Amino acid sequence: MTTTRTVAEEVRNLLDYLLDAEIAAYTNTVSENGTRVSWHATDPGLPFLVSRGDPTLQDYRRWAQAGAYSALLFDGALLQITYDVDGGELAGHRLAYVPCPYRLDENLVRHEPILDVIDLHIATEPTSMVLHSAIRFDFDPxxxxxxxxxAHMTINSAHxxxxxxxxLHIGRFTDFVFRHFYPDLWKAHLPFFERSAARDAxxxxxxxxxxxxxxxxxx
Structure with a gap:
């Protein structure tokens, strides 16, 4: 039986590990609201989605400003983790990896307000964006x-x-992200990523x- 409590605990364990291992620079408190497990945004007044189109630099900036993420990684990338549970079964999920549009200095990410770091790059290096695509796994039966x-994966285009x-179980999602986008980190923390990578949600x-x-x- 799947419950919001068990899902939330698995997400907390993941975020605690990423923070303790200094893979994440910041994590947000896990939210349990009715049938949904997500994150507590630091500024919930900002809209999460302005449109249903492809993510933009301004979307990334707004998510960073609002704290609309489960974890902000050492390089500025975001992990957005949301699960819906209904009647003891998984009813939906949105699992997103959003790369930072710029190559950020790790020390700045850890020690300066993230919005200041982003705006510095926007102002001084507006054409030096990194053309990495966000990737998202959705479950919407x-x-x-x-x-x-x-159950589907979206990459490069909203269509x-x-x-x-x-x-996807949270372990399989994070194993996929780190295996393919941070292979050195994945190898360094292989026992953790492999522990729940074989599970389906x-x-x-x-x-x-x-x-x-x-x-x-x-x-």
Whole structure:
């Protein structure tokens, strides 16, 4: 049985590890609000999404300003972790890795207000942005339809929805992020990342239509 309490505890354990290992520069308190597990934003008055389009520099800046993240990593990248639980089952998730649009100095990220660091780069290096794409894993069975798999990965474009075998457990999500985007850190902390990387958060969701096109599958 899945509960908000058990999911929240798993997220807290992850964030505590990332902070203690100095992989994360900042983490936010885990929020349990009804059926949702997410984060406590430092400025909840700022809108999370202005549009449904592709993430922009201003989206990243607003998320950093509002504290709209679970963790801010040592390089300024954001982890946004949200799970929905209903009736003892996972009802949805939004798991996003948002790279920082600039290459930030690690010491500045750790010791200066993150918004000041970002604005410094925007002002002095406006054309030196890093063209890394955000990546997001969504589970939204209520919206499942042809072209919109229940579990999917979005990368590079809001219209990109690559079917996934199942909803992602937090351990599998973080293992994926660090395995592919921070391989040296992943190797250095391999026992931690491997511990829960083999778990799924729910049953397999691939349809026959999903199987006919390129999709993400794991055993």
């Amino acid at each position: 209520g919206s499942a339809a042809p072209g919109h798999p229940a 990109c929805r690559i079917a996934c075998a199942a909803p 729910g049953p397999r969701t691939l349809t026959e239509d999903d199987r006919r096109t390129p999709h993400m599958y794991w055993s």
